[in-house]
Amino acid sequence: MSTMLDVKTGSGAVGASVGHDSKVNYLNHVNTAASWFLTLDHKRIALLYLVVTSFMFVLGGAYAGVIRAELITPKGDFVSSDFYNKSFTAHGVIMVFFVLIPAIPSVIGNFCLPLMLGAKDVAFPRINLISWYVYMAGASFTLFALISGGVDSGWTFYTPLSTTYLNSNVMATATGLFILGFASILTGLNFIVTIHRMRSPGLTWFRLPLFVWAIYATSVIQLLGTPVIAITLALVGVERALGVGIFDPRLGGDPILYQHLFWFYSHPAVYIMILPALGVTNELISTFSRKPVFGYTMIAGSSIAIAVFSFIVWAHHMFTSGLSPYAAMFFSLLTFSVAIPSGIKVFSWLATLFQGSISFDSPMLFAYSFIGLFTIGGMTGLFLSTLGTDIHMHDTYFVVAHFHYVMVGGTIVGYLGALHFWWPKMFGRMYAEFPAKISAILVFVGFNLTFFPQFLLGYMGMPRRYHEYPAEFQVLNLFSTAGALVLGVGYIMPIFYLTWAAFFGKKASSNPWGATTLDWTHTESPPSPHNFESTPVVTADPYDYRVIQKEGALVAH
Amino acid sequence: MSLTEKHAPTKGHDDASHGHDHDLAHHFDNVEQQHDAGNLGMWMFLTTEVLFFGGLFAAYTIYRYKFEKVFEQASNILDPLLGGVNTIVLIFSSVTMAFAVRSAQQGKSKAIVAWLAATIVFGSMFLGIKYFEWKHDATLHVFPTSDFNWTWAREKHAEHEHHESHEPEMRGLVFNSPKVPQSYIDKDSKNPEAKQARLFFFLYFMMTSLHAAHMVIGFGIMAVIMIYAWNGFYSANYYVPVESVGLYWHFVDLVWIFLYPLLYLLGAHLSAGH
Numbered sequence: 001m002s003t004m005l006d007v008k009t010g011s012g013a014v015g016a017s018v019g020h021d022s023k024v025n026y027l028n029h030v031n032t033a034a035s036w037f038l039t040l041d042h043k044r045i046a047l048l049y050l051v052v053t054s055f056m057f058v059l060g061g062a063y064a065g066v067i068r069a070e071l072i073t074p075k076g077d078f079v080s081s082d083f084y085n086k087s088f089t090a091h092g093v094i095m096v097f098f099v100l101i102p103a104i105p106s107v108i109g110n111f112c113l114p115l116m117l118g119a120k121d122v123a124f125p126r127i128n129l130i131s132w133y134v135y136m137a138g139a140s141f142t143l144f145a146l147i148s149g150g151v152d153s154g155w156t157f158y159t160p161l162s163t164t165y166l167n168s169n170v171m172a173t174a175t176g177l178f179i180l181g182f183a184s185i186l187t188g189l190n191f192i193v194t195i196h197r198m199r200s201p202g203l204t205w206f207r208l209p210l211f212v213w214a215i216y217a218t219s220v221i222q223l224l225g226t227p228v229i230a231i232t233l234a235l236v237g238v239e240r241a242l243g244v245g246i247f248d249p250r251l252g253g254d255p256i257l258y259q260h261l262f263w264f265y266s267h268p269a270v271y272i273m274i275l276p277a278l279g280v281t282n283e284l285i286s287t288f289s290r291k292p293v294f295g296y297t298m299i300a301g302s303s304i305a306i307a308v309f310s311f312i313v314w315a316h317h318m319f320t321s322g323l324s325p326y327a328a329m330f331f332s333l334l335t336f337s338v339a340i341p342s343g344i345k346v347f348s349w350l351a352t353l354f355q356g357s358i359s360f361d362s363p364m365l366f367a368y369s370f371i372g373l374f375t376i377g378g379m380t381g382l383f384l385s386t387l388g389t390d391i392h393m394h395d396t397y398f399v400v401a402h403f404h405y406v407m408v409g410g411t412i413v414g415y416l417g418a419l420h421f422w423w424p425k426m427f428g429r430m431y432a433e434f435p436a437k438i439s440a441i442l443v444f445v446g447f448n449l450t451f452f453p454q455f456l457l458g459y460m461g462m463p464r465r466y467h468e469y470p471a472e473f474q475v476l477n478l479f480s481t482a483g484a485l486v487l488g489v490g491y492i493m494p495i496f497y498l499t500w501a502a503f504f505g506k507k508a509s510s511n512p513w514g515a516t517t518l519d520w521t522h523t524e525s526p527p528s529p530h531n532f533e534s535t536p537v538v539t540a541d542p543y544d545y546r547v548i549q550k551e552g553a554l555v556a557h
Numbered sequence: 558m559s560l561t562e563k564h565a566p567t568k569g570h571d572d573a574s575h576g577h578d579h580d581l582a583h584h585f586d587n588v589e590q591q592h593d594a595g596n597l598g599m600w601m602f603l604t605t606e607v608l609f610f611g612g613l614f615a616a617y618t619i620y621r622y623k624f625e626k627v628f629e630q631a632s633n634i635l636d637p638l639l640g641g642v643n644t645i646v647l648i649f650s651s652v653t654m655a656f657a658v659r660s661a662q663q664g665k666s667k668a669i670v671a672w673l674a675a676t677i678v679f680g681s682m683f684l685g686i687k688y689f690e691w692k693h694d695a696t697l698h699v700f701p702t703s704d705f706n707w708t709w710a711r712e713k714h715a716e717h718e719h720h721e722s723h724e725p726e727m728r729g730l731v732f733n734s735p736k737v738p739q740s741y742i743d744k745d746s747k748n749p750e751a752k753q754a755r756l757f758f759f760l761y762f763m764m765t766s767l768h769a770a771h772m773v774i775g776f777g778i779m780a781v782i783m784i785y786a787w788n789g790f791y792s793a794n795y796y797v798p799v800e801s802v803g804l805y806w807h808f809v810d811l812v813w814i815f816l817y818p819l820l821y822l823l824g825a826h827l828s829a830g831h
Contacts (some may be wrong), residue, residue: 121584123594191603197594198584227605231612235763244701244759245752248617252752257619261612533585 008110025428025526040125046148047426048132052139053103054495060094061314061491063087068450068484071477075468084169085152092145092155097177098139100411101269104276105222106131106187109215113191113428115527116209118200118536123193131186138180153299154240154465156266159247159258163239171240174233183367184272188222191215192226200518202538206300209517210293211544213300214279217307219287221275224311228428229265233257256322263314274406275303277370277414278345283415284347284367287515288552291421292543295348302341309338315387320394328387331470335385346371359436359550361513364438366417369444373409377402380455395465398458401451409447416443416494422496424512425519427506428526442490449483513549516543580795588794595797599804610767610812616762617819624753625827632824634699634714640821643686644813650679651810654764658803661786662794669799671788673779674805676806685768694758696734701759706745707751708736761820768816771809778802801816 027044028042036044066087079087110128114121145151145325151173153162162170195216199208235246236258247258278552286293293299315323315331323331349371358364379538380402382388386530393399415438453476458464462473511520521535585591621628657672697713699704745751782798785791791799816824 119584123584125584125597127581127598185605189598189605192601193594195599196597197590223601223605224608227609230611232610235612235616238763240760243760244704244755246756246759252620252749252756254619254623257616261615395593530583 004265006467014083014306021277025524026529027427027526029529033501037323038129040129042110042114042122042125042128042361043131043426043527045128046107047102049102049106049110049135052132052136053107056094056098056139060099061090061488063091063094065488068092070467071469074469074471074474077465082152083150083465085465086146086150089154090146090150090153093142093151093173093177095178096155096269096273098135098142100273100407101184102135103220103415104280104411104418105191105215105218105272106135106183108280108415108422109191109276110187111518112214112422113194113215114198115425115531116212116428116438116517117194117198118518118522118532118538119194119198120530122190122534123198124190124467127186128190131183131190132303134179134186135183138176138178138183141176141179142173143154144177145169145176146198148172151426156182156262157236158262159236159239159255159492163236163247164243169236173239178230178233178237181226181233183497184222187228188219188226192219192223193438195219200536200538203518206297207538207540207542209287209299210282210296210299210303210516211276211279213303214275217303218272218275218279220307221272221310225265225268225341226537228261232261232265235527240538245313251545255309256318259318259525260315261434264311265315267314267317268307268310270406271402273411274374275306276305277411277418278303278374280414280418280421281345281349281367281370283354283515283517284363284421287421287544288364288367289353289358290359290545291352291356292541292545293345293348294351294354294525294543296543297322299348302344304340305341309334310392311339313338316390319387319390329517330387332387335482336382338499339378340383342374346375362433363417363421363513365437365440366413366420366443368442369447369515370410370413372406373413373444373447377405380405392483393458395463396458397454397462400452400464401458404494406453409451413443413447416440416507419498422519423501424508425523425525425527427502427505428508429501429503430508430512431501431505433499435493439490439493439497442486442493444490446486446488446490450480450482450487453477453479455485474537511548512551514545514548516548518547521548565701573706580792591795594798595801596804597646603804603808606771606808608770610764613760613764613767614815614819617764620753620756621819624750624756627750627753628757629827630711630750631754631761632820632822633828634697634710635761635821635824636693637821637825639690640817641684641685646679646683646686646819647810647813650676650683650808653679654803654806658800661791661792661799664796666786666789667789669712669791670783671700673786674786677776677779678775684769684772687765691805694754698737699758701755701756701762704737705751706741706757707746707748707754707756708741709737710754764816764820768809768812771812775806775809777803778805 026041068288070084080371149169151168151170153166235401239246245253247255280294314333316335420436457473457476462469510523510525518536523531583587653672653728655676657669660672662667698704699710780803
């Protein structure tokens with residue numbers, strides 16, 4: 001290794017934008033259809049994932065639109081109750097499995113992980129590509145199921161409803177999700193091996209950016225949880241086909257067993273969705289307050305702790321469905337303890353902000369939104385993990401509001417923050433800051449307007465998944481639908497200004513935000529096909545802002 | 558699945574020196590890193606497999622606990638001798654697989670092919686025995702479909718035990734068995750234990766067929782690796798796929814080591830306890 005680059009010198013941090021056009025990068029070095037669809041480059045695979053997850057997000061959002069439109073009036077007059085059931089099922093299935101779970105790991109993780117590790121690629125580039133095709137195969141099955149009649153079991157496929165009583169396309173949907181699970185497993189496997197084996201010299205575990213820790217914890221859950229949902233869905237399929245009764249009480253089976261198996265994956269899946277967003281937030285908060293993350297070790301540890309806790313709290317979804325009171329107390333207690341690592345993260349971010357040089361660029365606005373919304377989402381989770389209050393709130397809009405605060409207010413807002421943060425790196429061009437700020441504000445306002453009233457509705461007893469409701473709930477439902485409109489505008493705006501920026505935006509320097517991790521300090525924007533000119537050697541902690549300036553910032557002294 | 562991340566061999570084999578660069582994919586720094594990555598990847602994959610089977614083991618545990626008596630009777634229908642022979646056959650296949658990996662470490666390509674072929678032979682023996690077991694199961698009507706009949710299965714099994722008679726319907730390769738008389742169906746419908754026994758056989762067929770499917774997938778991977786090995790693709794520097802399929806095969810064997818006592822020996826174990 002002839003040129004050993006040193007993180008501390010921060011080479012390429014400022015003013016590296018000259019001569020950018022002539023440079024060969026991963027986007028322009030070859031541009032045939034095969035070079036995209038058969039690419040082994042983690043950056044291009046990230047973009048493939050970006051396109052399909054964005055499409056799925058719009059589709060899932062359209063179904064949400066149907067739900068909110070129906071709920072404008074107390075009577076079920078917009079769509080039939082049957083179509084309403086199919087809409088909320090489609091919304092849930094698409095958003096959970098095709099957007100929230102893969103979005104940050106497969107798009108941002110795929111793009112950034114090797115860059116952050118100083119690696120040329122992920123450990124298994126071919127498996128990385130295969131995972132995209134597996135995703136597409138799963139998506140095709142599921143979309144086929146939705147087009148050819150839909151499925152109305154809810155995204156949870158509870159038995160014996162899904163196995164015995166429904167005539168809708170449970171089989172095709174379950175097959176799609178079964179296949180899709182392998183995409184998730186392959187991504188997780190790839191990332192774990194990459195983080196273990198592909199780090200640059202000097203990049204020790206405690207010099208890793210916190211996003212990497214979060215992705216690592218996520219991958220562990222993907223690896224351990226997903227196979228269980230796969231076998232569970234296989235059992236649902238066999239049960240539907242043969243009627244052996246494994247989940248059917250009339251035949252000696254036990255529907256509660258299904259719930260245990262389902263939530264053994266699907267509760268950890270919640271953390272597959274939120275952990276990467278927590279990781280993104282570390283990077284954003286640190287970069288835009290120009291301070292090392294407070295409590296690095298504790299945050300890294302809390303990501304792992306969340307991954308561990310995620311596997312021992314699943315039965316809190318079943319407090320009302322036949323759990324022994326002792327087991328319920330146990331799971332309630334464990335669920336409370338998830339608040340500890342989550343709290344560590346939030347307090348550490350606040351401490352990072354304290355006395356930082358804070359700027360209000362659009363990624364940071366999303367990070368602020370994230371902290372607020374995630375905190376509300378997390379705190380209301382405690383209401384639900386309390387046995388007594390859960391009996392009251394179970395299956396009401398309180399639950400809907402709670403998990404949307406975590407999933408949408410957390411994951412999607414974190415994802416948007418990540419997209420705005422890494423967009424200049426991905427495409428080498430800056431987006432317009434003004435619409436981005438407006439979008440961040442609209443998402444925050446629209447989100448709260450949509451989902452905060454649902455806490456109140458749930459507390460007053462409005463059950464989820466119903467197509468009609470008593471007239472006294474109409475005002476709050478109107479607020480919610482109005483909020484959904486604002487939220488929709490906030491979501492659609494980035495599609496336009498980010499896409500425009502990818503092609504026509506102002507050229508970005510290699511490190512416009514003055515971030516300190518290898519993806520910013522040692523690669524061009526956009527990166528060259530093999531990421532680094534030579535393998536970087538790391539000699540310092542990840543967040544050292546003493547030598548790296550934000551573009552346009554006044555250099556002190 | 559083989560964690561092969563190396564570029565396909567170049568057709569023109571004019572480079573006689575078998576340089577190290579051929580063995581190293583572009584994104585790795587050195588051979589050790591590549592080897593470690595492939596190895597760790599396979600272990601991670603096996604972890605997911607453990608959880609995959611784990612769902613079924615969880616279901617088994619719960620129903621075995623709930624329906625202990627019927628599970629005992631149902632387990633006694635299975636033939637522990639055939640299962641035992643199969644266990645030994647599988648262990649032999651693991652031994653030959655270990656030799657295949659050893660040959661790979663020593664860079665002996667032809668030996669890899671030979672040992673993998675031996676592994677496939679033992680694996681096929683296992684599946685052959687399994688086939689005859691399932692065929693016998695068909696005559697007992699224990700497939701967990703609507704055709705399942707517990708009364709019939711117990712009666713026929715008892716006859717088989719006492720008279721040592723070979724069922725006449727076991728001719729040919731197809732699964733065929735006469736229809737169960739209506740009186741048996743009526744008896745079964747009044748007997749709640751029939752449903753519980755059906756759960757046992759459902760788990761039995763689900764687990765053993767999933768296990769068999771893993772073996773067949775293993776055959777496919779081995780066949781591909783044999784072609785590559787025959788063409789001298791592996792060397793003492795690069796043999797991750799051989800090692801990976803070895804790990805995979807040992808895992809598949811290990812699953813059987815758990816399935817055999819849980820399914821075949823459970824009855825004997827519980828009967829001895831009474």
